[in-house]
Amino acid sequence: MVSRFALTASVVVVLFSPAAGFAGSSAPLQIIVSKNQQSLVVYDGDAVIATSAVSTGKAGHSTPTGIFSILEKRRQHKSNIYSNAPMPFMQRLTWSGIALHGSNHVPAYPASHGCVRLPSKFAASLFKMTSRGMHVLITDHQVSPTEVSSAMLFQRQPAPGDNPAPLSDVPLRPAISQAENGPVEVAMTETSSIPSTVAEESREPIRMLITRRGERDIRRDVQSALNQLGYVAGAADGHIGPDTTAAINAFQTAEGLAVDGKLTPELTDAIFKKVGRDTPANGVILVRQGFKPIFEGDVIIDGPEQALGTHFLQFHEVDGEKGEGKWYGVSLENHLPSGTKKRLGISTDADPSAFNATQRTLGRLTVSDEVRKRIGSLLADGSSLSISDMESGLETGDGTDFITITRASPRG
Structure with a gap:
């Protein structure tokens, strides 16, 4: 169990490179905020790198829980909602106003209007070691990443000299916020829109979301x-x-x-x-890179009446030449409303505390070899995979990774 942490952790933070989040030789980091513990922990895989006390949203302005990433960073920022209140070393998590930021008032209880307040010195140190796209998980109860092994998890594959074979002409499914604005693009044509050589050189982490294919998707x-x-x-x-x-x-x-x-x-x-197409599978994997949709592919979900739960995994490359890597993951609480479960045909809830909950969910998923090869050619250090029964929702859009809200903040 993690207790409230001493601010001396900031001394640990400054020992690391500001680019550690996406650096080629440095393992990608992730941040986990616990609302119950009012704590923040920085992880490198399953190793604790730094810790700090925090203050999350108070009653009526509760901080949402879920899977986020840093969308924007500003050393000096003022709130455009709350009387230009200073928000130094601001790191934005949603475009609707949730962020990490420094404060001179970080009590041992929730006191903010929804943001995550950090002690000023720690906020400055954390700002130096993060980069745009670094993942931040906000949970009710403290969770810690552990190494996850599963045949379902992707591994790097050398990109061939020629462009990969085209995927079927499945229409690219954009975020809801994008879908109304114009025609939908095609995922892959006879010539790949993303040459494998470019993907091999850039090695920017990809973001993946596996979710159910709903009626609107069909x-x-x-x-x-x-x-x-x-x-x-x-x-x-x-x-x-x-x-x-x-x-x-x-x-x-x-x-x-x-x-x-x-x-x-x-x-x-x-x-x-x-x-000339088969009926779409009951699941889908969506892929983004650089905050932009890349393509999607079918996923078969075994036992669809059982909830998938919400899980987050991050890839850590251990041998760049061989393309070998490890996955570290956590399972998050996500209590679906009864109406949502009925709409999705779910009769059995997921238990995030069950032994090997993430592995069990991965064992119910099947992805075609064609899609696996495509993902394997794009996989890079720091790539991530989210799994959820519901698509990420309205927070996912232009300029974001997949944002998965497990408990929304009430409107104040």
């Missing part, structure tokens, strides 16, 4: 398939509007089916069969 795929067949279904946004209804009617007419404009499972299967 509707997006149907719209893309109808557009591919020449029926104008409009933007692949998952909303069945007039254009999509007209495209469904046209397809039903052309195929000699009853024309009612309704998208049933049988009609969905017929549309995918016509375009």
